[in-house]
Each structure stands twice: as C-alpha cells, then as structure tokens.
Amino acid sequence: MSLRAIARIAAEADGTLPVLVSDGPLALRRTRAAVPGWSRVTVVGAMSAPLGGDRLAIEAEVRDGARLRVDSAAATLALPGRTAEPAVYEVRLRAGSDAVLHWLPEQLVSAHGSDLRVRTGVDLAPTARLVLREEQILGRHGEPPGTLSSRLVVRRGGRPLLDQEIAYGPGAPGGWDGGAVLAGHRATGQLLVVDPAYEKTPVAARPLGELAALTPLAGPAALVTAVAPDALALRRILDEALEELTAG
Template sequence: MSLRATARIAAAADGSLPVLESDGPLAPRRTRAAAPGWTRVTVVGAMSAPLGGDRLAIETEVRDGARLRVDSAAATLALPGRVPHPAAYELRLRVGAYAALHWLPEQLVSAHGSDLRVRTDVDLDATARLVLREEQVLGRHGEPPGTLFSRLTVRRAGRPLLDQELAYGPGAPGGWDGGAVLAGHRATGQLLVVDPAFEEEPVAARPLGEHGALTPLAGPAALVTAVAPDALALSRILDAALTELADV
C-alpha cells in the first residue's frame, strides 16, 4: 500500500510558525535556531519513506520579512516498495519580500531497486534570499543505485532563474555514468545561493578542487555543482562553498 501525505510549514516575520503540520511520514518540528532572528524547522522521518508508489510533498511559505532554516534529522532513504510504480517527492517553496530561506536537508540516498521522482519548485520575491542544498548518494555502500530523476525549477519575481533536470540509474538516459557526467562517482550535489547583493558584487566562475565548479547565474545567483566518490567528500566541497557564499 502506498502513502499520500503533505507536510506544511509557514514562517512569519515575528518568528512564529502559523502553520506546522503533517499527515504522514514527514513530521516537521520546531527546533532551536543557532542565529538570532531566525526560525528553524527540522523534518523528522516518522517511518520509512519514500517507498515505491508513495506520493509525498512538503509545502513551505516564508512570509514577508521572515527568516527560516529548514533541515532534516537524518538522510532520506528511497527504497523499493510493494507497489511497482515510481515514488514522488515534491517540494514547493515560496519566499516573500525581504524574506530568507535556508533549505539544508541531509543526503538523499537512492537505494538499489528504488525508483524516485523528485520535483523542487521555488518562487522567490525579487528581494528574497535563498540557500538551497541538494546531496544525492547513488546506492548504499557496495550496491548499485536505484533510479532517480530530479528536477529543480526556480523563479525570481515571476521570471525563470534556473530549470534543470538530473537523471541517474536504470532507466536514465545513456551516458549518466560516463566520463562527461559522473565518471563513476557515486555522490553528487549542488548548492544554489540567490542573493540581491550579487547584483552589485557578482561571483566569479571557477573550479572548486578537482570535482566541483562555481557558476554565476543571471538572477542574481550562484550555483555550485560537484561530484565525489562518497558522501563525505561531497559534503566537504559543499560545506566550503556554503561558508564562502552565504552567512549560514
């Protein structure tokens, strides 16, 4: 039997959470914020999910002037289920005027035999700031990956800022593990930082070590992409970039 569930979060400028609810395995909990003026929510997995056929979503609204950090208590593990259909995991994020969202979950692990479709849809006000981090680990230790399709769409002031799709594992287009894409690596991730301050001081494109790259986007924004042999090496690349690009 598959699950259909949506978690909802809304943050206000006074630090309150007018909406904090879930009807399924993803349970958002208010936790202590490390920085003054910020509200923090940690998503806790109440059961194994997503499994094959599951339809899960998180809807997040950061209202005008609010500052919200969302993280997770543990990695998300995509597993095969009894239902022979892909699982779907949707993130719908809205960030208002002079508001900020730091979306910093733990890794997504694509276990052997799983089939997951991830869709992240972000709408930003022209004055909003965003830090969004994604880390994907293709297979647990010593096993091949499952199938993972991931699409990220970001709009700023109603205009497209970034729209990209990634696909890995069985059923993905040929070449996903070739020298031009992963080259045999099993961890991949990205860090997107959108900040109006980049209009005055844009970042410069450059490599980040052997397996990462920093690319400025029109928007204003900066995108870090990286591959690595394992999750630890990937986290080190993205941690260093996060320290440089954002005050987190």
Template sequence: MTAAPATAGLRAHARLRAEPDGRGTVALPVLAGAGPIALRRTRDTDGAAHVVLIGSMAAPLGGDHLTLTAEVADGAALTVTSSAATLSLPGPQPGPAHLAVHLTVGADARLDWRPEPVIAASGSHLLLHTRITLAPGARLRYREEQVLGRHHDRVRGAVPGRLTSRLTVRRAGRLLLDQQTDLGPGAPGWDGPAVLGPHRSTGQLLTVGHPPPPEPPPGADAVLLRLPPPDAVLLTAAAPDALTLRTLLGGGAAPA
C-alpha cells in the same frame, strides 16, 4: 494527512509557514507533518525559525506520492534541516515514488534549506521535483545532495537505485533556473564521463542574495556558475561519497 488505498501507495502532504510575529522573532502558525514527514521546531538561530524534518516511517517507497510545502512570509527567516538522510526504497507497489517540494520565499525574507542527502537504495526509483518561488528581495541558500546506493549496497556489489530530480526556480516572476538530472540504472549514460563517471554522489548549492561560495579547489569535480542577476550563484559538484561531496559544497559537518 490523506491516505490513498493500499493499492495506490501512500499520499501525504506536510506543510509549514513562517512569518514575523511583530516582536522581532518568527512564528510558525502552520507546522503540520503528514505521513512519514514529521516537523519539529528547535532552537532558533540568527533570527530565523529552525525546523527539523524527521522521518517517522520508511519512505518514500515505490508508489508513494509525498508533498512538502514551506512558505516564508515577507520579512521572515527560516532554516530547515533534517535529522537523517531521506532513503528511497523499493516498495510493494510497482512504479517509482514521487516527492514534490514547494518552497516560497516572500519579499525581504530568507530561507536556508539544507537537509541531509537523498539516498537511492538498490531497486528504488524516486522522482523528485523541487519548485522554488522567490519574491523581490528574497534571499536563499539551497543545498541538495544525492547519493546513489547505500554503503552496504556497494559492498555487496548491488546496483544503486535511480533518482530523477528536477529543480525549478523563479525569481520575481521570471525563470532563474530549470534543470533535471536522471541518474542510476535505466537512465541513459548516467555513469559515463559526461555525467557521473565513477562517482556516486552529486549535489549543488544555490545562493541568491548572499555572498558567493568560494571557488572549488583545483582538480575537484565541481564548478561555480554565476546566474543572472549577478547575486545568484550555483555550485555543482560530483564526488565518490557523501563526505567528499559535503566538503566540496562547504556545508560544514558531513553526513554520517
């Protein structure tokens, strides 16, 4: 970990790499947490190494610059979850917090990325950019969930935080998806009918090389979009809370 002076906020870069070990299982030659991002290997499932992201301190705070890099080598399989939600908080430094996530999946490799939601607490602003690079034959399940405001923020009538998020995906050297959302106070029209409306949770499930998720139920604020080539599918949903959102994304157990 490299820490910047106190006036500049925290800077930290966590890294992990998964690769076949030649014995039919997956090794993790690089598993290096940093700053508030701790990495722990847990029980492997479905032939994939399983890594849990653990928040070791309050972060990201305003002024922080955090980076997480995960690489899945050719032929390897990796599942990444988290022990709790990522909570964006206002900090002692002015300006937003920055979180960069870089995911690389090699040829005939598989990544299942499904951490708990990112929550923008009142007074915070998080700039999140996730970049995913897929080699030919790579398979991906990528789920992201975003919640504006904590429950007790809403109970006391506080405005939520702001979350500016960008997702860029390249497959075999070609751009597959590049989109950005800007939600929360200060973002133009974020609570209008063309964006979130009355909802405060949104998320998406991107699958590449997997069977597509089922169509959303009638009346749900969700849409299933097929991307070229036909084995890439994006499910996007908006919901009043994280529980409903997780159900719409078909993610199994809902966040606490």
C-alpha cells in the same frame, strides 16, 4: 499500500510558525535556531519512505521579512515498494519580500531497486534570499543505485532563474555514469545561493578543486555543482563553498 502525505510550514517575520503541519512519514519539529531572529524546522522521518508508489510533498512559505532554516534529522532513503510505480517527492517553496530561506536537508540515498522522482519548485520575491542544498547518494555501500530523477525549477519575481533536470540509474539516459557526468563517483549534489547583492557584485565562474565548479546565474545567483566519492566528501565540498559564498 502507497502513502499520500503533505506537510506544511509557514514562517512569520516575528519568528512564529503559524503553520506547522506534519503528515504521514513527514514529521515536522520546531527546533532551536542558532541565530537570533530565525525560525528553524527539522524534518524527522516517522517511517520508512518514500517507497514505490508513494506521493509525498512538503510546502514551505517564508512570509515577508521572515527567516527560516529547514533541515532534517537523517538522510532520506528511497526504497523499492510493493508496486512498480515510481515514488514522487515534491518540495514547494515560497519566499516573500526581504525573506530568507535556507533549505538544507540531509542526503537523499537512492537504494537499489528504488524508483524516485523528485520535483522541487521555488518562487522568490525579487528581494528574497535563498540557500538551497541538494545531495544525492547513488546506492548504499556496495550496491548499485536505484533510478532517480530530480528537477529543480526556481523563479524570482515571476521570471525563470533556473530549470534543470538530472537522472541517474537504470532507465536514465545513457552516459549518466560516464566521464562527462559522474565519472564513476556515487555522490553528487549542488548548492544554489540567490542573493540580490550579486546584482552589483556577481561571482566569477571557476573550478572549486577537482570535483566542483562555481557558476554565476543571471537572476542573480550562484550555483555550485559537485561530485565526490562519498557523502562526507560531498558535504565537505558544499560546506566550504557555502562558507565562501556567504562570508561577510
């Protein structure tokens, strides 16, 4: 039987979490923040999900002046289910005036035979700041990937900042594994940093080594995209980019 679940988070500027609602496989736990003044929530998987046919969602609201970090205890593993219907995983994020949201989950692993559609929507106030990381691992060790499509839509002050969609695996448009996209790599990801400070001092477009690139976005924001041979190498690239972008 397919699952339907929606988990919800709301953070206030005083550090409280007036809404922290777990549902189904999406178990939310308040954890200790490393930085004073922040709230932190860790997503703990309570069961295997998403499976084919599942409909899962997480909603997070960072209210005016609040600072929230959301991470996860383990990777998300997309698996085939009893039905051929794809699984859907939605992430809905909202950050108010002077709010800060760090959305830093662990990797998403697309196992052979799975079919997952990920949809992430972000609405930011003009003075909000965001750090958002996405990492996809295409297949477990020694296996081909499942089918994975992921769309990220970000709005700032009601205006589009970023709208992109990617697809990998069987059924994806041709060329996804070619030299212009993955070039045989099985780990891919991106890091989006939205910060009003970039209006005065935008980042410069440049390569980050051989496997990643930094691109400034009108908005203002910075987008890092990367491929890598494995999850550890991908995380290293994105961590180094985040440290550079948030230095000072």
